[in-house]
Amino acid sequence: MPLCVVQCVSSLRPWKFEHICIGFLSLLLRDDHPLPPPAVRFFVQSLNHDALIVRKMAISAVAGVMKQLKRPHKKVELNPYEISGCEEPGELMAGDRKDNRWLQYDGKNLLKTQEAWEACRFVEKTHWGYYSWPRKLLLYAPVQEQPPLGRSRDEMNEMEQIIFDHFSDPKFVDQLIKFLSLEDRKGKDKFNPRRFCLFKGLFRNYDDAFLPVLRPHMERLVADSHESTQRCVAEIIAGLIRGCKHWSFAKVEQLWGLLCPLIRKALSNITVETYSDWGTCIATACESRDPRKLHWLFEMLMESPLNGEGGSFVDACRLYVLQGGLAQQEWRVPELLHRLLCYLEPKLTQVYKNVRERIGSVLTYIFMIDVNLPCTRPAASPRIGHFMQRVMRQLKPLMEADEEIQNHVVEENGVGEQDERTQAIKLLKTVLKWLMASAGRSFSTAVPEQLQLLPLLFKIAPVENDDSYDELKRDAKTCLSLMSQGLLYPEQIPLVLSMLKEIAGSSSWHARYTVLTYLQTMVFYNLFTLLSHAAAVQDVRWLVIGLLEDEQLEVREMAATTLSGFLQCNFLSMDSPMQAHFEKLCKTRLPKKRKRDPGSAVDTIPPADLVKRHAGVLGLSACILSSPYDVPAWMPQLLMDLSAHLNDTQPIEMTVKKTLSNFRRTHHDNWQEHKQQFTDDQLLVLTDLLVSPCYYA
Numbered sequence: 001m002p003l004c005v006v007q008c009v010s011s012l013r014p015w016k017f018e019h020i021c022i023g024f025l026s027l028l029l030r031d032d033h034p035l036p037p038p039a040v041r042f043f044v045q046s047l048n049h050d051a052l053i054v055r056k057m058a059i060s061a062v063a064g065v066m067k068q069l070k071r072p073h074k075k076v077e078l079n080p081y082e083i084s085g086c087e088e089p090g091e092l093m094a095g096d097r098k099d100n101r102w103l104q105y106d107g108k109n110l111l112k113t114q115e116a117w118e119a120c121r122f123v124e125k126t127h128w129g130y131y132s133w134p135r136k137l138l139l140y141a142p143v144q145e146q147p148p149l150g151r152s153r154d155e156m157n158e159m160e161q162i163i164f165d166h167f168s169d170p171k172f173v174d175q176l177i178k179f180l181s182l183e184d185r186k187g188k189d190k191f192n193p194r195r196f197c198l199f200k201g202l203f204r205n206y207d208d209a210f211l212p213v214l215r216p217h218m219e220r221l222v223a224d225s226h227e228s229t230q231r232c233v234a235e236i237i238a239g240l241i242r243g244c245k246h247w248s249f250a251k252v253e254q255l256w257g258l259l260c261p262l263i264r265k266a267l268s269n270i271t272v273e274t275y276s277d278w279g280t281c282i283a284t285a286c287e288s289r290d291p292r293k294l295h296w297l298f299e300m301l302m303e304s305p306l307n308g309e310g311g312s313f314v315d316a317c318r319l320y321v322l323q324g325g326l327a328q329q330e331w332r333v334p335e336l337l338h339r340l341l342c343y344l345e346p347k348l349t350q351v352y353k354n355v356r357e358r359i360g361s362v363l364t365y366i367f368m369i370d371v372n373l374p375c376t377r378p379a380a381s382p383r384i385g386h387f388m389q390r391v392m393r394q395l396k397p398l399m400e401a402d403e404e405i406q407n408h409v410v411e412e413n414g415v416g417e418q419d420e421r422t423q424a425i426k427l428l429k430t431v432l433k434w435l436m437a438s439a440g441r442s443f444s445t446a447v448p449e450q451l452q453l454l455p456l457l458f459k460i461a462p463v464e465n466d467d468s469y470d471e472l473k474r475d476a477k478t479c480l481s482l483m484s485q486g487l488l489y490p491e492q493i494p495l496v497l498s499m500l501k502e503i504a505g506s507s508s509w510h511a512r513y514t515v516l517t518y519l520q521t522m523v524f525y526n527l528f529t530l531l532s533h534a535a536a537v538q539d540v541r542w543l544v545i546g547l548l549e550d551e552q553l554e555v556r557e558m559a560a561t562t563l564s565g566f567l568q569c570n571f572l573s574m575d576s577p578m579q580a581h582f583e584k585l586c587k588t589r590l591p592k593k594r595k596r597d598p599g600s601a602v603d604t605i606p607p608a609d610l611v612k613r614h615a616g617v618l619g620l621s622a623c624i625l626s627s628p629y630d631v632p633a634w635m636p637q638l639l640m641d642l643s644a645h646l647n648d649t650q651p652i653e654m655t656v657k658k659t660l661s662n663f664r665r666t667h668h669d670n671w672q673e674h675k676q677q678f679t680d681d682q683l684l685v686l687t688d689l690l691v692s693p694c695y696y697a
Helices: 003-010 016-024 039-047 052-068 080-084 096-104 114-119 158-167 171-181 193-205 211-223 227-243 249-268 274-287 289-303 311-332 334-347 353-366 384-394 395-399 417-439 447-449 453-458 471-486 491-506 509-525 527-531 534-545 553-568 576-586 608-625 635-643 652-667 671-677 679-691
Strands: 077-078 136-142
Touching: 003 608, 016 039, 016 635, 039 052, 052 158, 052 193, 077 080, 080 193, 114 249, 136 671, 158 171, 158 193, 158 395, 158 553, 171 211, 171 227, 193 227, 193 635, 193 671, 211 227, 227 249, 227 274, 227 453, 274 311, 289 311, 289 671, 311 334, 311 353, 334 353, 353 417, 384 395, 384 417, 384 447, 395 417, 395 453, 395 679, 417 471, 447 491, 453 471, 453 491, 453 509, 471 509, 491 509, 491 527, 491 534, 509 527, 509 553, 527 534, 534 553, 576 608, 576 635, 608 635, 635 679
Parallel strands: none
Antiparallel strands: 077 136
């Protein structure tokens, strides 16, 4: 069948029929049945076809042919406990253990000799050993038992010879690289995994046979800063790193002698268009690879990523590329993560926003494995708790300050004590970037550590949503929003509520107001966990009811909104004690208005009696608004109680009017049904309140 299609394609003239036949032929690729040599030759020659769509199909097809021609490598069964010299544990325990420590990267014992390389047992799968070991741990046999590398042309079969002949031809390779370095869709081209698979298959199946032909092109492409050329060499390098999996130590060492200078040069020429391609290149190269095999790459990337050469953008890109490689290794590189954290900590007070954001993202991956889960041992990687202890010591000037914290730009020229405060503000901005980045990527929420920052964030975060606020205030508000959405374990709930109670007693009304918005989100995201904790429900109840009597009007109104929401979702229930409490507050007698001199300053703090009376009215209003589409048995009486305060002084009068207006709006559609819950006298009073008097009456 493939031979018939190949003959058909060669006899076709209209290009569209040729493209259709090539598509049919590419669909005939199967894992269990190799293509005949004429079909292989056709696809390889099509790599340099004039039509782009044909070249794309040929790249995928040749990559598939490479997989068909992949030679099997012998594997042997090994006992991981014998390798580690440990006894098999009696219980299942995830995390870093003595029996999986031999898998981790160790910068003091790098594989720099052939003897050490061949004696090492490489485990390519990153997830093996962390939770448990496979029932049969199959690893590659020693080099002596594997298929020979560096074969001559005579030792290859016919299909392998076809590929070998074409890629050994400098003219063919030169034309192929020209096509691969062309721009396809301006601004939309990305790192192409199909091209990567093509080069990976070439270097996996043919060892380093094609490296002398490709090396001049790689050196030329790296020196060119254009987007398409940089993407092309990134795809080649990623395929080369992944394809050298079974190379000998001598060849791998020579390869890294070539690649390290090329990658350094590429990173120095990195641009806005190419940084994501290089990040994908390094991440792809490190995927499913033993980190001990890649120590040349990691040691090179760890060489002063924030050295300032090329400006802040290049520094951020170096960190991005390093992050891509380390993220693929997860738990197997704790030593590198500790080294990177020690390097970054003195540089957390960065001035440039893009570098701060990248450091925050890198910190997320540094602490990724620090999780608190059942049956999990503490990680050998850096711990958030230790890091936060060091950070909190540097943030002490801000924690103790009572005045408003402004952007550090205002204070950059300060000396003495201001320098310490300015550095603390810069540090806080980087920590906020880390908290925002980790909110959506971390496996669990570091609640005890984040609680230490809550008082500071409540003090900084603004109440209003205004884009004119500086970066620090916007980030603080975003952080509080993300932290309030975090999952809480039952044992963490008392810690959070205790901290919120403490902040609710703050002298700053902005902090007290923000406590309520934080509490709303926290309760809704952890509703069922909190409902199973009766003491927590009562704590939330009295915290909100207590803030109804706050001296600041905005805080009282937000407390009423919060209470209404909790009642509506049945987190809190409208019971007799709550109703009696609000009715008692409503009956608070107001003092007579004090006569003031026209020239005297008016005290803005309202009398305590007015605050209590308004708190009672707000409580009744919250209860009424919590049932927008029905009329519970207790609502008619509350409406009558509320109507008695329609002529009270402000802000009570405005609260009553808003409540009655909202009640009328939400109950208008089904009023014929709802009014059955009221007595005639109550309906008469309610009609007078809700129906506006006619102008012409």
